[in-house]
Amino acid sequence: MTRAQLFEQILKKKSYLCIGLDTDPKKLPQHLLDFEDPVFEFNRQIIEATADLCVAYKPNIAFYEAQGPKGWVSLEKTLEVIPQDIFTIADAKRGDIGNTSELYARAFFESMDFDSVTVAPYMGADSVKPFLVKDGKWVILLALTSNPGSQDFQMLKLADGSEEYLFEQVLRTSATWANSDQMMYVVGATQGEFIERVRAIVPDHFLLVPGVGAQGGSLEEISRLGLNQQCGLLINSSRAIIYASSGEDFAEKAREAALEVQREMEGYLEKYVG
Secondary structure (H helix, E strand, C coil): HHHHHHHHHHHHHHEEEEEECCCCHHHHHHHHHCCCCCHHHHHHHHHHCCCCCEEEEEEEHHHHCCHHHHHHHHHHHHHHHHHCCEEEEEEEEEEECCCHHHHHHHHHHHHCCCCCECCCCCCCCHHHHHCCCCCCCCCEEEECCCCCHHHCCCCCCCCCCCCCHHHHHHHHHHHEEEEEEEEEEEEHHHHHHHHHHHHHCCCCCCCCCEEECCCCCCCHHHHHHHEEECEEEEEEEHHHHHCCCCCHHHHHHHHHHHHHHHHHHHHHHHHHHH
């Protein structure tokens, strides 16, 4: 999916919502356990209930890997029922030496045909560039995350005496590896005060922003500080939507939760994008 196609979907649906399919077998509604593949059935119903309200789905790969071979089957079946005009993100956080990254890229872009994959930048350019060689596929690079441990490295001041943080150097350097048609960045919603610093360095890139909803990030703040003229944001919500109910009405309640977010986003698009 190209940047123009993604923006077209955003305008069409008046939404920049990404729904995280962090499907935990331990949290599934009891009635789904009678199905041959409860994880897939859960995902299928969530997708059918919300596909007109979001522009991306983001399966967290760990939830599927943890189930062994059957988890990969559930994931592949899930990808098959996601509409073709919806952006897909493999939240895998890969990153290794070049030849290993090439195989990771082949797995997610060829074998499973995801549109994008999240990648860790710590090992540098040669660990990221193998993900950038396939046309129409995206790297979503970890830049500034919401977890407490982000303080350990991302928020370190550079040793050159400048006032920049390490995450800002990651942005500056990685922006030379690919343009805004190939690379996005993960920026946690609970790091809202740094969105302006991020935008000063990468004004045109899309930002994938987790942490809105259950983790307490502010959709209003992120939208006000992060939207650009082509939207430039994908706001991820996982638990607040997919686990809005644990009963037989889980898909209906997921739709209600997604609709509430979409309506709020519609207002911000009108206000900040035009």
